[in-house]
Amino acid sequence: xxxxxxxxxxxxxxxxxxxxxxxxxxxxxxxxxxxxxxxxxxxxxxxxxxxxxxxxxxxxxxxxxxxxxxxxxxxxxxxxxxxxxxxxxxxxxxxxxxxxxxxxxxxxxxxxxxxxxxxxxxxxxxxxxxxxxxxxxxxxxxxxxxxxxxxxxxxxxxxxxxxxxxxxxxxxxxxxxxxxxxxxxxxxxxxxxxxxxxxxxxxxxxxxxxxxxxxxxxxxxxxxxxxxxxxxxxxxxxxxxxxxxxxxxxxxxxxxxxxxxxxxxxxxxxxxxxxxxxxxxxxxxxxxxxxxxxxxxxxxxxxxxxxxxxxxxxxxxxxxxxxxxxxxxxxxxxxxxxxxxxxxxxxxxxxxxxxxxxxxxxxxxxxxxxxxxxxxxxxxxxxxxxxxxxxxxxxxxxxxxxxxxxxxxxxxxxxxxxxxxxxxxxxxxxxxxxxxxxxxxxxxxxxxxxxxxxxxxxxxxxxxxxxxxxxxxxxxxxxxxxxxxxxxxxxxxxxxxxxxxxxxxxxxxxxxxxxxxxxxxxxxxxxxxxxxxxxxxxxxxxxxxxxxxxxxxxxxxxxxxxxxxxxxxxxxxxxxxxxxxxxxxxxxxxxxxxxxxxxxxxxxxxxxxxxxxxxxxxxxxxxxxxxxxxxxxxxxxxxxxxxxxxxxxxxxxxxxxxxxxxxxxxxx
Numbered sequence: 001x002x003x004x005x006x007x008x009x010x011x012x013x014x015x016x017x018x019x020x021x022x023x024x025x026x027x028x029x030x031x032x033x034x035x036x037x038x039x040x041x042x043x044x045x046x047x048x049x050x051x052x053x054x055x056x057x058x059x060x061x062x063x064x065x066x067x068x069x070x071x072x073x074x075x076x077x078x079x080x081x082x083x084x085x086x087x088x089x090x091x092x093x094x095x096x097x098x099x100x101x102x103x104x105x106x107x108x109x110x111x112x113x114x115x116x117x118x119x120x121x122x123x124x125x126x127x128x129x130x131x132x133x134x135x136x137x138x139x140x141x142x143x144x145x146x147x148x149x150x151x152x153x154x155x156x157x158x159x160x161x162x163x164x165x166x167x168x169x170x171x172x173x174x175x176x177x178x179x180x181x182x183x184x185x186x187x188x189x190x191x192x193x194x195x196x197x198x199x200x201x202x203x204x205x206x207x208x209x210x211x212x213x214x215x216x217x218x219x220x221x222x223x224x225x226x227x228x229x230x231x232x233x234x235x236x237x238x239x240x241x242x243x244x245x246x247x248x249x250x251x252x253x254x255x256x257x258x259x260x261x262x263x264x265x266x267x268x269x270x271x272x273x274x275x276x277x278x279x280x281x282x283x284x285x286x287x288x289x290x291x292x293x294x295x296x297x298x299x300x301x302x303x304x305x306x307x308x309x310x311x312x313x314x315x316x317x318x319x320x321x322x323x324x325x326x327x328x329x330x331x332x333x334x335x336x337x338x339x340x341x342x343x344x345x346x347x348x349x350x351x352x353x354x355x356x357x358x359x360x361x362x363x364x365x366x367x368x369x370x371x372x373x374x375x376x377x378x379x380x381x382x383x384x385x386x387x388x389x390x391x392x393x394x395x396x397x398x399x400x401x402x403x404x405x406x407x408x409x410x411x412x413x414x415x416x417x418x419x420x421x422x423x424x425x426x427x428x429x430x431x432x433x434x435x436x437x438x439x440x441x442x443x444x445x446x447x448x449x450x451x452x453x454x455x456x457x458x459x460x461x462x463x464x465x466x467x468x469x470x471x472x473x474x475x476x477x478x479x480x481x482x483x484x485x486x487x488x489x490x491x492x493x494x495x496x497x498x499x500x501x502x503x504x505x506x507x508x509x510x511x512x513x514x515x516x517x518x519x520x521x522x523x524x525x526x527x528x529x530x531x532x533x534x535x536x537x538x539x540x541x542x543x544x545x546x547x548x549x550x551x552x553x554x555x556x557x558x559x560x561x562x563x564x565x566x567x568x569x570x571x572x573x574x575x576x577x578x579x580x581x582x583x584x585x586x587x588x589x590x591x592x593x594x595x596x597x598x599x600x601x602x603x604x605x606x607x608x609x610x611x612x613x614x615x616x617x618x619x620x621x622x623x624x625x626x627x628x629x630x631x632x633x634x635x636x637x638x639x640x641x642x643x644x645x646x647x648x649x650x651x652x653x654x655x656x657x658x659x660x661x662x663x664x665x666x667x668x
Contacts, residue, residue: 016218017251018421050451056094056121057114063098072103072178076150083151088124096147097121100179103146107178110139115453120144122448123426128260128439131450133430133579134550134586140428141256142172149181149202153254153424157205160259161380162187169205176203186210188383196248208263209384211249212272212418216411218247220274252422260427261575264443265435268415268647273388275407283406286347287393293325294351303352307606308642312352314345322348347390354394361497362602364395371396374497376572379518379543416442416647417654430582431575438644442651454588457562458581461594462625463632467617469499472598473506476568479596480538484512488560489537491551493580495569495602496542503568504540514538533563543569543576551583562591570603570632572639597632607635 067075079099082092097117105111112120116136120143122129131137141157148155159165169185176183184198186206195214198204206214257263297303302318305311314322319341326344358364365372365381371392373382386392386404393403419425420443432439436447466472476492483490494500497518504516517528517539532539534554551563563584571577584591597604599613599620608616608631616623616631623631 016247016249017253017423019252019423020421053114053118057117059091059094060098060101060117063095064102067099067102072099072106073180075099076180080150083147088147088151093121093124093147096150097143100143100146100150100175103178104139104142104175107174108139108172112136112139112143113453115450116140116143119428119450120147122450123256123428124148124424126424126426126445128426128432128445128447129428129450130432130447131428131430132452132456133582135430135450135453137258137428137430138168138171141168141258142175144256144426145203146176146179146181148254148256148424149176150179154199154250155203155253156211156255157203158208158211158255158257158263158427159205160262161207162383164258165205165207186214192248196246199249208257208267208415209272212413212415213274214248215252215418216272216274216413218249220410221247254424255419255422255426257419257425257427258429260429260439261432261435262429263415264419264427264439265575265647266573268442269643269650270385271388271412271414271650272418273407273412274410276410277405277407283390284393284397284403287351287390287397287403290344290347290351291355291394291397293322294348294355296325297321297348297352299356303349305352305356307357308639310353310357312349312357314349319345350390351394354391354398358391358395359498360399361501365497366399366401369401371399371401379541414650414654416651419443431578434573434575434640438647442647452588456585457588457590458585459590459592460581461592463595463597463628464625465616465620465623465628465631466596466598467620469502469598469600471621472568472596472600473503476503476566476596477506477510477512479566479594480507481510481512483564484536484538486560487535487557489533489535489551489554489557489563490539490566491532491563491583492538492540492566493569494540494542495571499568500540500542507538507540512538514540517541533557535560543571543580550586553589558589562589564591565593567593567595568597568601570597570601570636572603572636572643574633574636574640595628595632597628603635603639604631607638 076099079092079096082095086092088096097120101112101117113136115131116139119129119131119135119137119140123140123144124147129140131140145155145157157168159168165185165187169183173183181203182201183203183205184201186195186198186204188207188210190198198206199214297314297318299305302315302321304313304315306313322344323341360366362374363376364374373385373387374380375382375385386407387395390406393406396403425443425445427445432447433449439445439447464475466475480490480492492503494503500516500518504514507514515528515531515538518541528539528541529551531537533551535557537554553562557563565581565584567577567580571580581593584593599605599608599616605613
């Protein structure tokens, strides 16, 4: 008997198993709200839950102790049989987790902690586990993935980037093999054959982006018609040629999402678009003409910029001026297009955004003659991602690069519509509680906080505000010099490549040795982070070091106070601030966090009215810490609300599209 022979009771098995997601009815929304309320009330019953967890953990330890004189291979059949009879519940789950824990200790020399066992159980229960950074999410994911695979479910482990996909799959391969399980990994360069082989494994490590694109490719090449369950789709399936290409995926059975808030919340607004090249000889010429026209317009008179939404808007005067300019174009090929008011206004508005709102080393990099998008949440280059509706080509021409070809959309999907299709969905992250209501309403997943293994020793220093970046970097240089002299490692976080370089220049002027980590040298991340916890180390970084990295303290550093994180950025969500703070004081080690901002910090500059900033400049250095926190929280809360509204609007748009195109079975 092999793991693939086992079916979890109650799951929707078939040729291509997945959950059909319909628009939530009022009753379902009320049920979700009740579950969320129950979780919140349950969180207040701490002692009762802790006693229940203690009894469950004791049962796992007893089961593990009973395996002391057994080999893993000898114990496997009974565990698999138990999962077949009872599913991921009760004693069957206890025995399975005990076996995997014993295998981890014997093969990896890693004995799972209680917190990791609780996190694995939470994930297998279809919940999201908030597990503090440094508590060992990688092993907790492995425990859950192995048990799910032993139960017969194809498991997809979704991680943040290709580096973590390769690292975790390789690091945990021996554990899975000891349990008779195969593990595959999918990264961007892989071709169809390697992807199919990876998805055929019991456990597959993959990024969310690659997974969704492979799902869409399955839909285009044919097997998606086997997923559709309505009458029109069944008719389409009968008309489909029998020799359709085989599916890469085996269905959407069990997904474990690492860094769940980053994927399910932060990246939920980004549509994943599968496209093909659509050559049009006129496109580049029209884009260049739109840029010429946009440069003639005057801000406030002809257009207004909206930095919050990264959009430009034409005034009535601007529309009239644009109409007059369009009639003067001598290019006969483009003239017909320019006569269309909606077309020309959209083109020029996009050109204005490209010229005035999107900036190099903040929103994108220019590297090797190509424009590469910087992910605002992670600080990494978003490999394979391009802006749509012509924005990519506008920015490429603006930067003097060869414009990429325009693309025609074949299929598209968002994470908000994709992940609820999994029969079983769970995940982990260090920062989930701020978004628990949205996670429940969108994905139907509740959040459970996993207790710390050791008491938290992180110390938070007072927040300081400066008049401008000049004063900020001066104070930062002095503070870093003092910490360096004391032998403490420092992680200095900024909000863009440009800011990181400005801070690095100031440190260099003081003769302070330092390393710089941002999107331009992201390939060096592992090497830089490996040294960031050594005595006296100074690391200047963007959000690149915020997720999936572990800074280990050097000898004697804990006695000096541990790693000190200096936050010189204001992120768009409190969760991202907490991720950054989580670089220090991991696993009960000492550490500290300090926030230093200026009135020129991007989010403050964008959100606070100019008169208010003028009024605050002479007062900034004297403001108490609580006032600085309040000033920072104001624009941060506004950004969180705006992003939440955008995600809700995107869901509503997707649902409308699905109803309108429902005759085809699926919208994508």
